[in-house]
Amino acid sequence: MTTATKFQATLSVIAILGSSAFLQSCQYNVEDPCSERTAVYNASVALVLDAHCSGCHGGTYPEAGVGLDNYDSAADATLSGEVIYRIGLPANDPLAMPPYGSFSDCDIALLEKWATLGAPESE
Numbered sequence: 001m002t003t004a005t006k007f008q009a010t011l012s013v014i015a016i017l018g019s020s021a022f023l024q025s026c027q028y029n030v031e032d033p034c035s036e037r038t039a040v041y042n043a044s045v046a047l048v049l050d051a052h053c054s055g056c057h058g059g060t061y062p063e064a065g066v067g068l069d070n071y072d073s074a075a076d077a078t079l080s081g082e083v084i085y086r087i088g089l090p091a092n093d094p095l096a097m098p099p100y101g102s103f104s105d106c107d108i109a110l111l112e113k114w115a116t117l118g119a120p121e122s123e
């Protein structure tokens with residue numbers, strides 16, 4: 001082997017080791033997709049509410065008078081139990097939220113955990 005070939009071989013070993021570490025981290029996420037998120041408004045809850053709820057529950061006249069696009073009213077509606085009740089209903093229940101499409105078990109678990117922690121705003 002020339003020095004150049006040895007160098008190339010070393011590089012490919014490093015590449016293989018690197019990509020297997022990458023694959024392992026992906027597998028970990030697939031097995032437990034919720035584990036990485038902290039149940040804190042700024043870190044995760046706001047993103048979930050913005051993606052699934054704020055389109056209707058936001059702005060000057062939110063649906064049902066419940067604004068889920070800001071911390072104060074999102075925390076109130078969650079700590080009162082209203083949000084947890086609605087997201088926990090089966091998707092075909094007329095009162096289920098969001099009304100169209102599904103809300104993942106992972107997102108339900110995140111909001112339930114947030115409620116049990118007292119709806120913290122930031123870490």
Ligand code: HEC
Binds near residue numbers: 052053057
């Ligand atoms: C497509 C629009 C739409 C989306 C998206 C939506 N909602 Fe609603 N929501 C409504 C409407 C309309 C009502 C009033 C009718 C009713 O009570 O079912 C309502 C009512 C509610 C209520 C009851 C408020 C009360 O005072 O009784 C809660 C809580 C709620 N939504 C939470 C959520 C949450 C949490 C999400 C996201 C996971 C969400 N909604 C997504 C339209 C929406």
